[in-house]
Amino acid sequence: DTAVSQTPKYLVTQMGNDKSIKCEQNLGHDTMYWYKQDSKKFLKIMFSYNNKELIINETVPNRFSPKSPDKAHLNLHINSLELGDSAVYFCASSQVGDRGNHFGNGTRLTVT
């Protein structure tokens, strides 16, 4: 009974392609996030969405765009993929009064 689930788990694609990563949470949380973890294991927040409103954008390239069709989903679309986009992308969610983020298990993106 996964709380935050991401698909796919692995994604291998070529430079210049456009791809999407899906995220769903069944916790009823109001806020969802996308994080990027690079090869050095630095984990950086990219976006958060609260009630369908983007409230954090940590200066990521505009090739990255979060899309939230409803409160339970926050998908990440990436256009014109570059080699440097290779990383593990984590989706997370949180709720007011909660103690922190609940993370999914990540999507490993490899751009060749």
Added chain:
Amino acid sequence: LAKTTQPISMDSYEGQEVNITCSHNNIATNDYITWYQQFPSQGPRFIIQGYKTKVTNEVASLFIPADRKSSTLSLPRVSLSDTAVYYCLVGDIAGGTSGTYKYIFGTGTRLKVLA
């Protein structure tokens, strides 16, 4: 947002107590201190959170001195399965009314538990 500094790696043996210290000199009044654990190929998992003094739960204790410029995560009697990366973060737990947390993850501490 406050930045954290913690040791890059630590080794321990099964059954020992492990203490991981984190420095956060620029912690703000509204910031809480949160620790996460991350296993390979998994997302970070919340361990413990505190504001001041000491907090204890079923898996760890968190010690925070009065000046709050550092904190220590204590793992009692570690086992091989505690081998993971441990992240210390500071951030505003309340996140305003939105419940959004502006966390900055540091490099983490890679704990290796040996048999």
